[in-house]
Amino acid sequence: MIIDPSKDGLEKVLRDYQIEALKIIWGNTGEGLTSREVYEAVNKKLGGRGVSRASIINFLNSMCDEGVLDFEEETCKGGMRRKYSKGLDESGFKRYIASTVLDSLMKDFPDQTVEAIKGSLDADQIRALND
Numbered sequence: 674m675i676i677d678p679s680k681d682g683l684e685k686v687l688r689d690y691q692i693e694a695l696k697i698i699w700g701n702t703g704e705g706l707t708s709r710e711v712y713e714a715v716n717k718k719l720g721g722r723g724v725s726r727a728s729i730i731n732f733l734n735s736m737c738d739e740g741v742l743d744f745e746e747e748t749c750k751g752g753m754r755r756k757y758s759k760g761l762d763e764s765g766f767k768r769y770i771a772s773t774v775l776d777s778l779m780k781d782f783p784d785q786t787v788e789a790i791k792g793s794l795d796a797d798q799i800r801a802l803n804d
Contacts, residue, residue, distance in 0.1 A: 690715050690724040691732050705756030733757050
């Protein structure tokens with residue numbers, strides 16, 4: 674994961690097509706979506722700027738590896754395919770990102786990370802951490 678602090682929201686850690694793919698899956702109330710369904714919905718949402726199906730599949734599979742998405746395999750005409758569903762909702766994903774970043778910073782820069790967190794919180798927020 675690459676973090677770009679100059680961006681806002683999920684764009685700090687994801688590309689536009691990746692955000693759209695997750696939103697499509699988070700919004701699905703059915704039994705899951707195939708990579709083709711996600712691919713078609715993402716390209717429709719992006720308009721003229723298309724993204725390859727391979728990029729969608731690679732992203733979806735990496736999110737499965739990280740536990741962000743779940744999948745079930747099913748038999749289809751061409752063999753097997755995955756149907757993707759949410760493992761984490763949007764709020765859970767944001768918590769996962771924050772936790773991953775903080776864990777990494779605490780591993781490499783523990784004292785500086787604690788100092789930076791304390792410096793960014795007001796007194797009430799620091800008290801809330803202790804509750």
